[in-house]
Amino acid sequence: MRLTRISVEAASEALFWVTPDARIVDVNQAACRSLGYERHELLTMEMSAVTVAGDLADWRAHFDDVRRIGSLTYETHYQTRVGRTFPVEVVANYVQFGADERICAFVRDISEHKAREARIQQLAHFDSLTGLPNRVLLNDRITHALSTAQRSQTPLAVLLLDLDLDHFKNVNDTLEHRIGDLLLVELAGRLSLAVREEDTVSRLGGDEFLLLLPGNNAAAAAHVAEKLMGLLSRPCQLEQHELIVTRSIGIAMYPGDGMDFDTLSKCADVAMYRAKQEGRNNFRFFTPEMQALSARTLLLENALRFALPRDQLSLKYQPQQSLASGAIVGVEALLRWRHPEIGSVTPMEFIPVAESSGQIIEIGEWVLREAIAQLRRWIDDGVPPITMSVNLSAVQFRHPKFPELVTQLLEEANVPPHLLELKLTEGVAMENAMAAIGVMDELHAHGVSLAIDDFGTGYSSLAYLKRFKVSRLKIDQSFVRDIALDDDDRAIVVAVITMAQSLGIETIAEGVETQEQYDFLRSKGCGYIQGQLLSQPLLAAEARTLFGADMAQ
Numbered sequence: 068m069r070l071t072r073i074s075v076e077a078a079s080e081a082l083f084w085v086t087p088d089a090r091i092v093d094v095n096q097a098a099c100r101s102l103g104y105e106r107h108e109l110l111t112m113e114m115s116a117v118t119v120a121g122d123l124a125d126w127r128a129h130f131d132d133v134r135r136i137g138s139l140t141y142e143t144h145y146q147t148r149v150g151r152t153f154p155v156e157v158v159a160n161y162v163q164f165g166a167d168e169r170i171c172a173f174v175r176d177i178s179e180h181k182a183r184e185a186r187i188q189q190l191a192h193f194d195s196l197t198g199l200p201n202r203v204l205l206n207d208r209i210t211h212a213l214s215t216a217q218r219s220q221t222p223l224a225v226l227l228l229d230l231d232l233d234h235f236k237n238v239n240d241t242l243e244h245r246i247g248d249l250l251l252v253e254l255a256g257r258l259s260l261a262v263r264e265e266d267t268v269s270r271l272g273g274d275e276f277l278l279l280l281p282g283n284n285a286a287a288a289a290h291v292a293e294k295l296m297g298l299l300s301r302p303c304q305l306e307q308h309e310l311i312v313t314r315s316i317g318i319a320m321y322p323g324d325g326m327d328f329d330t331l332s333k334c335a336d337v338a339m340y341r342a343k344q345e346g347r348n349n350f351r352f353f354t355p356e357m358q359a360l361s362a363r364t365l366l367l368e369n370a371l372r373f374a375l376p377r378d379q380l381s382l383k384y385q386p387q388q389s390l391a392s393g394a395i396v397g398v399e400a401l402l403r404w405r406h407p408e409i410g411s412v413t414p415m416e417f418i419p420v421a422e423s424s425g426q427i428i429e430i431g432e433w434v435l436r437e438a439i440a441q442l443r444r445w446i447d448d449g450v451p452p453i454t455m456s457v458n459l460s461a462v463q464f465r466h467p468k469f470p471e472l473v474t475q476l477l478e479e480a481n482v483p484p485h486l487l488e489l490k491l492t493e494g495v496a497m498e499n500a501m502a503a504i505g506v507m508d509e510l511h512a513h514g515v516s517l518a519i520d521d522f523g524t525g526y527s528s529l530a531y532l533k534r535f536k537v538s539r540l541k542i543d544q545s546f547v548r549d550i551a552l553d554d555d556d557r558a559i560v561v562a563v564i565t566m567a568q569s570l571g572i573e574t575i576a577e578g579v580e581t582q583e584q585y586d587f588l589r590s591k592g593c594g595y596i597q598g599q600l601l602s603q604p605l606l607a608a609e610a611r612t613l614f615g616a617d618m619a620q
Contacts, residue, residue, distance in 0.1 A: 081174040087130045089113040092169070101176060103148035119144040119152050133159045133170055145174065154181045194270045196248055197255035205269040205277065209328045212267075212281045216321055223281050223321035224288035225328075226350075227335035228295065229343070230254065230274040230312050250303055250310055257298045261291065277332070285320055285352065286423055289361040292316050292350040300348070315342040316350035324353045367420045370406055375433055380404055382437055383604035386613060387456070387575060387597045390589045395614065397454030397488070399597060400438040401604050402430075422462050431463040436476050439487065441607055443480040450614045456488040458520065461495045465502070470509040477515075484514030488539070492520045496535060504534055511536035518575075522563060533570060540567050542593070544578025551583045564592050 081098035085091055094109045102109070102117055109117075133139045139159045144152045158173045194201045200208065216223040251274065258268045258276060267279040278295075280288060295316065303310045317339025325331040334353040342351040352361055374380050384398040404412045421427040435457055442455040463469055477484050489510065496503045496519060507517055518539040519532075542563055546556045560576070567574045576588050579598030588596060602613060 081176075083114070083170075083172045083174065085114055085130075085170045085172060087168055089115060089130075098174065101147070101174070102145065117145050119146055130168075130170060133161050134168070137161050142177070153178050197252055197270050199255055199259070199276075200267055200269045202269070202271065205267060205279070206328075208267045209279060212279055213321065213326075213328065215281065217326075221282050222284045223279070224283040224285075224291075225319045225321070225331045225335045226278040226280065226288065226292060226295075227317045227319075227332065227339045228258070228276040228278065229315045229339055230276075230299075246310075250312070253303050254299060254312065258295065261294050261298055277335075285318075285361055286364050288318050288320065289350070289352075289365060290423075292318060293365060296348070296350065313347040315339050315347050317342055317353070318350060319353045364420055366409070367412065367417055368424045368426075370409060371404070371417060371421060371424070371426055371430075374404055374406070375430065379406055380430065380433065382434065382441070383606060384441075384610045385597050385604040386602045386610065387454070387595050388601050389595055390585075390593060395453065396595065397456055398610060399456040399490075400434065400441075400458075402434055402458075403604075418460065422460055425462075427460045427462045428466065431460055432472065434458075435473070439476050439480045439482050442486060443482050444607075445611060445614070446482070448611065450611065452483070452486055453614070454486055454488050454516065456490055456518065459489050459491045459495070461491075464491050464495055464506060470506060470513065473510065473515060474513050477513075485516060488516040488518050490518045490520040490541065504536075507536045537572060539573045539575055539595075542574060542576040544576075544598070547576050547578045547584055547588075547598075548580075550587055551581065557587070560588070560593075561591050568592060 081101045082095045083091055083098055084093040091109050091112055091114060094106055096106070099106050099109065104112075138161065140156065141159075142154060142156050145155050146152050154177050156175045156177050158175075160171045160173075162169045162171050212223055215221070251270075255268070255270060255276070258278070262268060262278060262280070265281055269277045269279070271277055278291070280291060283291065296314065299312060299314045303312070317335040317337065319325060319331045319334035319338060321331060324334040338351045338353040342349050345351070381403050383401045383403055385401060386395045387397040387399060388394065389396045402414055402418075404414075404417055406412060418427070421430050438455050438457050442453075446452060466472075473487070473489070474484075477487060491503075510517060516539070517535070517537045518541055519535070519537050520541045521543040522540040540563060542560055546559050546563075549556045550560055564574050573594040574592075575595035575597065576584075576593050577597050579585055579588065579596040579600050581600060584598075585596065585600055605613065
């Protein structure tokens with residue numbers, strides 16, 4: 068087919084003649100200029116060489132569409148010789164010359180058009196000063212976040228931040244509005260750095276900002292607020308001016324404080340006003356109960372950072388008895404924290420704080436090291452080898468180098484691995500069962516014993532339990548407590564013991580406090596017990612005395 072150069076070059080836009088198999092058979096000079104190729108080079112190429120990968124992955128199907136309807140207009144991206152991509156609008160027309168089929172494609176560069184569209188979208192959805200999402204985009208994200216929270220039954224936090232309008236008025240009046248604008252831009256940048264990618268920081272206007280934190284519970288929201296306080300407390304150096312702003316944050320929680328955004332924002336506003344009344348430079352939750360819990364959590368988190376270096380942490384040891392022989396065969400290491408001002412803090416309260424703040428790794432390593440070292444001291448003191456049982460947190464267990472750490476500590480103390488029993492809760496084991504199996508297998512290969520703690524309170528799959536390399540199941544004290552009175556609890560305890568026996572796994576019951584509980588467990592074949600009936604948790608020296616008495620019997 069002969070094409071006249073006059074007709075081809077007459078077109079002001081880039082023009083391509085393409086065969087059904089994507090070969091370029093003719094172009095005009097406008098096409099050459101837009102792509103940076105010579106005409107003879109393009110005539111040796113296919114369309115896939117100049118279109119961005121994926122836009123025309125199946126040219127034959129694309130050609131069929133054009134053949135079927137005669138003409139097709141669409142947008143895609145082309146790529147120049149040097150690799151620059153740019154958006155284009157293509158008007159593709161089907162042309163047939165006898166037996167030959169072609170697409171005649173007129174291609175227009177729409178970069179400027181797309182830039183204008185992007186600018187319009189930016190103005191419509193983002194604050195022109197700070198670049199943060201404005202109310203329009205915020206509303207879209209709030210609708211999505213609330214829908215997700217409701218569907219997945221997860222929490223959501225709304226933080227309202229005020230940077231003191233009067234102070235900004237003074238800045239603008241005393242200096243100039245330009246400095247006030249620079250200050251807002253600086254603070255907006257700090258806010259953005261304090262949150263996750265899935266969070267939203269929006270400027271509502273003036274000096275007021277709103278933060279939307281999907282999935283954050285009260286403790287997490289308090290962490291963010293505390294972080295914001297620290298970031299915003301630093302002076303802002305703007306040209307020759309050093310400025311410090313006051314800030315007040317109000318926090319409302321979904322679903323406790325409201326089910327829709329209007330309610331949540333009003334609650335956050337009330338909380339923010341309360342923060343202002345109480346002296347600014349702080350944050351407040353909408354409910355007093357939540358505020359008290361947050362304050363307590365932050366107090367414990369900050370105090371816990373100094374617990375190890377100031378020797379406030381200690382271990383006590385609760386003996387474990389064999390019901391078959393009556394001998395003390397092991398102890399469970401129990402972590403205790405006594406603060407000089409706060410007093411004694413229970414593990415149920417401070418362990419979650421340590422986990423959420425990341426301190427559990429250091430504390431858990433100390434517990435493991437101290438427990439193994441104490442076992443070594445007892446062995447050196449003539450105590451027959453006993454099992455040292457140590458609780459693991461979820462964070463510890465998931466640490467990639469945890470098995471390596473356990474092996475290292477055992478080798479340093481020269482303690483046989485089989486004398487160490489590591490306990491993890493049923494929930495931790497089942498959260499990612501396949502990963503847990505891998506860690507258990509590695510620990511088991513090193514000779515370390517493993518136990519499932521609080522068994523019966525979670526959702527263990529029997530199929531996975533068979534694959535877990537565990538030697539003992541610990542029956543939770545919530546079932547032991549009422550076995551003398553509650554038929555259901557008795558049935559559960561018997562079922563656990565029977566199942567464990569069928570799998571070749573030993574059982575130990577915790578929280579045994581009465582002779583009646585003791586007799587029932589022994590009669591049903593439970594292997595071991597621990598609890599107040601036998602002994603309360605003891606200091607190392609007290610436990611050593613008990614071991615001596617046990618050996619003398």
